[in-house]
Amino acid sequence: MPKIVDHERRREELTRIVWGIISRDGIEGATVRKVAEAAGVSVGGLRHYFDNQRGLLSFAAQAVARSVAKRITGHLDANLPGMQRAQLILEELLPLDDNRRVEVDVWLACLVRSHVDESLAELRDASWSGERHICRLAVASCHGLPLPDRVGQEFADTGLEGQATRLHLFVDGLTLQTTTFPQHFTPQAMRRIVHDELRLIEAQFK
Amino acid sequence: MPKIVDHERRREELTRIVWGIISRDGIEGATVRKVAEAAGVSVGGLRHYFDNQRGLLSFAAQAVARSVAKRITGHLDANLPGMQRAQLILEELLPLDDNRRVEVDVWLACLVRSHVDESLAELRDASWSGERHICRLAVASCHGLPLPDRVGQEFADTGLEGQATRLHLFVDGLTLQTTTFPQHFTPQAMRRIVHDELRLIEAQFK
DNA sequence: TAGGAAACCGTACAGATGTGCTGTAATGGG
DNA sequence: CCCATTACAGCACATCTGTACGGTTTCCTA
Numbered sequence: 001m002p003k004i005v006d007h008e009r010r011r012e013e014l015t016r017i018v019w020g021i022i023s024r025d026g027i028e029g030a031t032v033r034k035v036a037e038a039a040g041v042s043v044g045g046l047r048h049y050f051d052n053q054r055g056l057l058s059f060a061a062q063a064v065a066r067s068v069a070k071r072i073t074g075h076l077d078a079n080l081p082g083m084q085r086a087q088l089i090l091e092e093l094l095p096l097d098d099n100r101r102v103e104v105d106v107w108l109a110c111l112v113r114s115h116v117d118e119s120l121a122e123l124r125d126a127s128w129s130g131e132r133h134i135c136r137l138a139v140a141s142c143h144g145l146p147l148p149d150r151v152g153q154e155f156a157d158t159g160l161e162g163q164a165t166r167l168h169l170f171v172d173g174l175t176l177q178t179t180t181f182p183q184h185f186t187p188q189a190m191r192r193i194v195h196d197e198l199r200l201i202e203a204q205f206k
Numbered sequence: 207m208p209k210i211v212d213h214e215r216r217r218e219e220l221t222r223i224v225w226g227i228i229s230r231d232g233i234e235g236a237t238v239r240k241v242a243e244a245a246g247v248s249v250g251g252l253r254h255y256f257d258n259q260r261g262l263l264s265f266a267a268q269a270v271a272r273s274v275a276k277r278i279t280g281h282l283d284a285n286l287p288g289m290q291r292a293q294l295i296l297e298e299l300l301p302l303d304d305n306r307r308v309e310v311d312v313w314l315a316c317l318v319r320s321h322v323d324e325s326l327a328e329l330r331d332a333s334w335s336g337e338r339h340i341c342r343l344a345v346a347s348c349h350g351l352p353l354p355d356r357v358g359q360e361f362a363d364t365g366l367e368g369q370a371t372r373l374h375l376f377v378d379g380l381t382l383q384t385t386t387f388p389q390h391f392t393p394q395a396m397r398r399i400v401h402d403e404l405r406l407i408e409a410q411f412k
Numbered sequence: 413t414a415g416g417a418a419a420c421c422g423t424a425c426a427g428a429t430g431t432g433c434t435g436t437a438a439t440g441g442g
Numbered sequence: 443c444c445c446a447t448t449a450c451a452g453c454a455c456a457t458c459t460g461t462a463c464g465g466t467t468t469c470c471t472a
Contacts, residue, residue, distance in 0.1 A: 004439075005449070026322035028234050031429060043431090045450045053430065105321070111386055112318050115311070116232040128387060169399070170372075173379025180317055181334060193375070196368075210470075211419070238460065249461085251420045259460065414472090421466070428459070436451075442444085 011049050011059065014039055018060040023102040027109040030057065054119045061110040061123050064103045065130060068092055072134060076147070083198060086141035089134055090194050093171055095179050096187045104179045135168040136161075142202045163201050170197060217255050217265065220245055224266040229308040233315040236263065260325045267316040267329050270309045271336060274298055278340060282353070289404060292347035295340055296400050299377055301385050302393045310385045341373040342366075348408045369407050376403060 017039045021030045032053055036043045050056040075088045095101035111127070114120035133151040139160055140147050148155070155161040174193060178185045185193075223245045227236045238259055242249045256262040281294045301307035317333070320326035339357040345366055346353045354361070361367040380399060384391045391399075 024322070026319065029322065032431085033429075041449095042451045044433090044452065047431085048449060108318060111382075112314060113232065115386065116230070116235065124386070128383075128390075166376075166403075169379040169383060170376050171379065172382050173375040173377065176317075176378050176382050177334075177375060180321065180330065184334075193371075197372075237458080239458080247419095248421045250422070250463090253461085254419060416471095417469095419466100419468075421464105423463090423465100425462085426460095429457080431455090433454080434452090436449100438449080439445105439447090441446095 007049070012063065014046070014049055014056075015060050015063045018056060019064075019102050019106050022060070022109050023105040027057065027113055030060075032056070054117070057110065057113075058119055058123065060106060061120060064106050064110075065123070065127055067103060069130065072137075076137070082141040082144045083202065086138040086198050087191070087194060089138050089141070090167075090171060090198075091191065093131070093134065093175055094190050094194070095175070095182070096190060101179065101182075104175055108176065108179055131171070132164065132168050135171065136164045138198070139164045139167060139201060142198055143205055159204075163204065167197065167201065213255070218269065220252070220255055220262075221266050221269045224262060225270075225308050225312050228266070228315050229311040233263065233319055236266075238262070260323070263316065263319075264325055264329065266312060267326060270312050270316075271329070271333055273309060275336065278343075282343070288347040288350045289408065292344040292404050293397070293400060295344050295347070296373075296377060296404075297397065299337070299340065299381055300396050300400070301381070301388070302396060307385065307388075310381055314382065314385055337377070338370065338374050341370045341377065344404070345370045345373060345407060348404055349411055365410075369410065373403065373407065 014035070018030055018035055021034055021038060025034070030053075032043050032046055035056065036046050039046070046056070050059065071092045072089055075085055075092070078085075080088070092100070093104075095104045107127070110120055111124060114124040129151050133148065133153075136148050136153075136155065139145075139155075143160070145160075155164065174190070178190055220241070224236055224241055227240055227244060231240070236259075238249050238252055241262065242252050245252070252262070256265065277298045278295055281291055281298070284291075286294070298306070299310075301310045313333070316326055317330060320330040335357050339354065339359075342354050342359075342361065345351075345361075349366070351366075361370065380396070384396055
């Protein structure tokens, strides 16, 4: 048997490196050579973990989705007051610290690239459904309603569903602006904006 | 004297071609060779109008801002009811037809590239101020208030300024989602979403 | 009509990029 | 101890990229 390497674990490590490069140099800077150099391996060495560059980017994007989903399920398992849970859930989508900022950078870069790279299309659609689900969770939490338990499950009430749709649009705009203009938004300001929006949703309970 | 060519006009023509390529192939597809081929000129020919590729992209992005601004001042000059004017102003930022869709594609591509390309930073900030101004115009129109006449001029009333900030975030999210997931949004749906949002702003008049 | 300036062409060059292929070191079970 | 299997290195190759530069055509003006 050969040298023992945890394949999946190594892929995750390499993915972190890819994230850093995309965040700093954009997705066009994430060349196989730069990734290999940053990881301290050769270009050939990368091929043992990723078939090609598109596979590398695709995996990096999937890893963002997994990372966000993991944190959010953590908040769902915790027993929190509805408004606080909604707040924490939405905050996981925003660049509130360095970790989340990097993830948002990767998310946005891959989202835009998916406009012209079909290998990211499936992931893009999954990301949209996942975000919409998160927004429904937040809306339900706001109102103290039972949480939808599967992705894609709409509210029976069209008013609630409309609130989720609106929140989804708002959060995407907030994410885009806060990554693009970080100097305009302190973490406190981001949290305040989310909080105000949740209060608005709560007040519009029908 | 040489062959007569309207320099500025030719730059605008070439810019349209750049827009089309960015919209179809992404900003990474907008190479000098592709642009030259699409324009029916040689790579050397391009250099008479653009010093380098960054100048080309920068001009293309500026042209989007000019195009949007031109249409919006058109709506301001027309004498329209407040709500209708607000609606039309905001609609100019959305991919409601092929022309606007291309412009939005270019806007988003350049916005994301500005994260790593400092030659687009100034334009990015100007775009942000311009959008914020447009949102203030829309909010003022909603309430039948006098329009702010210069970019950067905040409302004295913090409630109104907050509405403009919120609208700005919302519109950015709507723009991002509608370009990324065009199949989810018919033009009517986009207009409806804007309309509902304006009604909400109108109702929150303080 | 001659000339000069602008518009444009085509090529060259250096560098970067994705990917394929071959070689090599290491490791742990038989 | 042996050696198959895995991890990785490193180079080759074709392609694409931005840019520089010299040459050529075109057409208005003096």
